[in-house]
Amino acid sequence: MSYPTPATSVKLVLLGEAAVGKSSLVLRFVSNDFQENKEPTIGAAFLTQKCTIGERTIKYEIWDTAGQERFASLAPMYYRNAQAAIVVYDITKPASFIKARHWVKELHEQAAKDITIALVGNKYDLVQDDDEGQGEREGVRKVSVEEGQNLAAEEGLLFYETSAKTSYNVNDVFIGIGNKIPEAASLASSPEQNNNEGRIDLSTNASSNGNRNLCSC
Amino acid sequence: MGKKKQEMAQVYNGTSNEFIFGEQGGKGKNLSSFLKNLSLTGSSTLSHSSSARDSVEETNSQIYGSLGYANSTSSLNSSGNLFNPKRPTNTQRTVSVGSGLPHTSTGLGSGFPERMTPVSGGSGGKISPYSSHKQSQPRRSRSMSRYTDLDDDWDADLQEVSSPKKELTKLDTEESSRTSLNAQTSPMLDSLYPDLMLPSGNGVSAASKPPKESLDFEDMQTKMEINKLNLLNSKYAKFRKVLTSDNNINLQDLRKLAWNGIPNELRAVSWLLLLGYLPTNKSRQSSTLKRKRQEYLEGLDSVTIEFHDDPPDNESTTSLSNANRDKMLYHQIKIDVKRTNPTLKLYSYTATQMSLRKILYLWAVRHPASGYVQGINDLCTPFYQIFLNNYIWQLQRKQQLLQRQHKSNNSSTGSLPEDDDMDLYIPGYLASEEEDDPEELKLLQDPQLPQYTLDNFDTSWLSPRITAIIEADTYWCLSRLLENITDNYIHEQPGIIRQVNELRNLISKIDHELIKHFDSEGVEFIQFSFRWMNCLLMRELPIQLIIRMWDTYLSETPLGFNTFHTYVCAAFLIKFSGDLKAKDFQEILLFLQNPPTSRWKEKDVELMLSEAFIWQSLYKNASAHLR
Numbered sequence: 001m002s003y004p005t006p007a008t009s010v011k012l013v014l015l016g017e018a019a020v021g022k023s024s025l026v027l028r029f030v031s032n033d034f035q036e037n038k039e040p041t042i043g044a045a046f047l048t049q050k051c052t053i054g055e056r057t058i059k060y061e062i063w064d065t066a067g068q069e070r071f072a073s074l075a076p077m078y079y080r081n082a083q084a085a086i087v088v089y090d091i092t093k094p095a096s097f098i099k100a101r102h103w104v105k106e107l108h109e110q111a112a113k114d115i116t117i118a119l120v121g122n123k124y125d126l127v128q129d130d131d132e133g134q135g136e137r138e139g140v141r142k143v144s145v146e147e148g149q150n151l152a153a154e155e156g157l158l159f160y161e162t163s164a165k166t167s168y169n170v171n172d173v174f175i176g177i178g179n180k181i182p183e184a185a186s187l188a189s190s191p192e193q194n195n196n197e198g199r200i201d202l203s204t205n206a207s208s209n210g211n212r213n214l215c216s217c
Numbered sequence: 218m219g220k221k222k223q224e225m226a227q228v229y230n231g232t233s234n235e236f237i238f239g240e241q242g243g244k245g246k247n248l249s250s251f252l253k254n255l256s257l258t259g260s261s262t263l264s265h266s267s268s269a270r271d272s273v274e275e276t277n278s279q280i281y282g283s284l285g286y287a288n289s290t291s292s293l294n295s296s297g298n299l300f301n302p303k304r305p306t307n308t309q310r311t312v313s314v315g316s317g318l319p320h321t322s323t324g325l326g327s328g329f330p331e332r333m334t335p336v337s338g339g340s341g342g343k344i345s346p347y348s349s350h351k352q353s354q355p356r357r358s359r360s361m362s363r364y365t366d367l368d369d370d371w372d373a374d375l376q377e378v379s380s381p382k383k384e385l386t387k388l389d390t391e392e393s394s395r396t397s398l399n400a401q402t403s404p405m406l407d408s409l410y411p412d413l414m415l416p417s418g419n420g421v422s423a424a425s426k427p428p429k430e431s432l433d434f435e436d437m438q439t440k441m442e443i444n445k446l447n448l449l450n451s452k453y454a455k456f457r458k459v460l461t462s463d464n465n466i467n468l469q470d471l472r473k474l475a476w477n478g479i480p481n482e483l484r485a486v487s488w489l490l491l492l493g494y495l496p497t498n499k500s501r502q503s504s505t506l507k508r509k510r511q512e513y514l515e516g517l518d519s520v521t522i523e524f525h526d527d528p529p530d531n532e533s534t535t536s537l538s539n540a541n542r543d544k545m546l547y548h549q550i551k552i553d554v555k556r557t558n559p560t561l562k563l564y565s566y567t568a569t570q571m572s573l574r575k576i577l578y579l580w581a582v583r584h585p586a587s588g589y590v591q592g593i594n595d596l597c598t599p600f601y602q603i604f605l606n607n608y609i610w611q612l613q614r615k616q617q618l619l620q621r622q623h624k625s626n627n628s629s630t631g632s633l634p635e636d637d638d639m640d641l642y643i644p645g646y647l648a649s650e651e652e653d654d655p656e657e658l659k660l661l662q663d664p665q666l667p668q669y670t671l672d673n674f675d676t677s678w679l680s681p682r683i684t685a686i687i688e689a690d691t692y693w694c695l696s697r698l699l700e701n702i703t704d705n706y707i708h709e710q711p712g713i714i715r716q717v718n719e720l721r722n723l724i725s726k727i728d729h730e731l732i733k734h735f736d737s738e739g740v741e742f743i744q745f746s747f748r749w750m751n752c753l754l755m756r757e758l759p760i761q762l763i764i765r766m767w768d769t770y771l772s773e774t775p776l777g778f779n780t781f782h783t784y785v786c787a788a789f790l791i792k793f794s795g796d797l798k799a800k801d802f803q804e805i806l807l808f809l810q811n812p813p814t815s816r817w818k819e820k821d822v823e824l825m826l827s828e829a830f831i832w833q834s835l836y837k838n839a840s841a842h843l844r
Contacts, residue, residue, distance in 0.1 A: 042756065
């Protein structure tokens, strides 16, 4: 790969009902790891990861918010300045899809106008047939692919079904968002980037357990 | 209580006589004025010296000798009660250590993390005031160039002491700095508290006297070890006395003792008392507990949900009927219990999880204003743990008794010998003769029983009888705790927002440089300290240390889970001040999300609690004019 252009910082926020797998998605993306019983997130967690997409290097600054209703009043603080959002639901829990719909609505009303939103139906591993086939186990899935696609189409969102457990499609979400982030937006954020270049480099070196070239493609 | 604190605050707020150090040092104005205030108390020692002679004090000194700062102070002598800041006499000593800090570091910011470095040896017994002093010289002289030490005598003493045995031990700078601090404090204590010297004469008063030839370092080490064990014993004895001496337990006395940590065996009963769940009047204890435990069971009966392991997941109906809401609540609790303390074996057992689910669910439906909020699942675990631990302890004691009885039966006929510590048991844990508890009998016959701890005890061995009791006690204690912080969990969590703001305010007074750094990096307090408040630092510290912290929280009045906790958070943050000032936005957040506390020991937490106490005394009622 040729010299990568200086990393573009993208502020990204994760939203969605409790226990749909927000933190697990991020953990998979940042550390390529999975923990079966991850402690519930309180408030919000902050993580970073770099991602090289073609010519561009994008550095995601991720705010992984707590899903429980009681913490919802904190969310605006985190999505206010976000350039991208991932709204997550659990494809085996219809209530979480309803919640996802609410988050999309709120983002369109309250967040930045040009925010890039990805809708993600997580826990694909639960519906997958055991013998690696294409088929799905009957009755486990409660939200159809079409429902997800329709919502995404209506609202102009990216759409993926993922499994943080098997890592299925996880990196694609972040690559997809990177591709959709308008060049203009990344250019606009460049000056700020230059100002803070020193401090950002420092932190990338400091966080050791992340798989940095995870999604170079 | 309040009065003591006031006294202490007065001590801090005096306005003259800076006898320990001058103006030059200190990083921030707030810091230097803070330290200046602290140094004042050195002068007030005289007025209190007589009270140091009372016997309570002496026992305290034995109890606390091995704690906290005592790393440096236990070699000093029993004046380890340095850190019982509840008493005026201790106040001075707390303060004298505080005021000693600038000698060893350039300010609180850099000083605290440095002092947090774990010290090899732990007991502190290995540090000799003689041997280490030589090493402390360079450091000391460096700090001397920054601060004017106005007390010439100290130096004279130290020179004299340092000459022999300089080759004895190799100490790192950290330790030497402690020891130099130590050596500086001791002359004052020596002259004012001659009665505080331990009879064992473990070389502690040496800093101010010519060294005795007969003492060699190893000898001293052994004596220190013995001394440490004695201290633990006497701590237990002290609690035992308070808990058994009278038909009415003196809560004030218990509070004073508990502030500095409760022995494991007596923690559960002490917590019950401190929370006001167990009556202090012994004749009422059994009946009250019985009634409350019954109430808990009736509560569970009244609940509509069924607590079986895997309720059918017919979530497809999304109507907000009450039944459905209850189901969703239970579902939420269920998945959270599964991921509560996931690294501890105890919480992976179905029996444990079932208990926690019931406790949390009942609490949530009984408190609709807040309902179940994530984090509350963490808060009930210390209670569950200590009650289970107490049951195991009681079983072990009973097994010993039975074995003794068995032996005596072989020689002569005798009835079950009385357990001397019967009074220290929480009533109702062991099955009475009328109660049928085959699981308990099985445990009592288990030859492995003496080896069981929370790490290897499987909660499925518990009988339904004791399971319900542990659940009930946990439930009521959790309720008591949450009563004090209800506004942390209601809509928009105003209690937490307030505490986060208070924390910021406090830091701006204590460590202005840190605030400036956070501001310039765009770090907001809510980003990292929300969780500190919502989970009472339970995600930041190992649970054993949290339990130790709660000893102190529970002995604060009002309970320390609210205001005092904010001061503890301030002390916690400032521990890392030096590190944080060198970090940028991302590094700060990543660091604070995963602070390096996995190797912390009790003494680290005790130091933090002491610092929190000092700051509370300084700032609590003075916020208006300091703002």
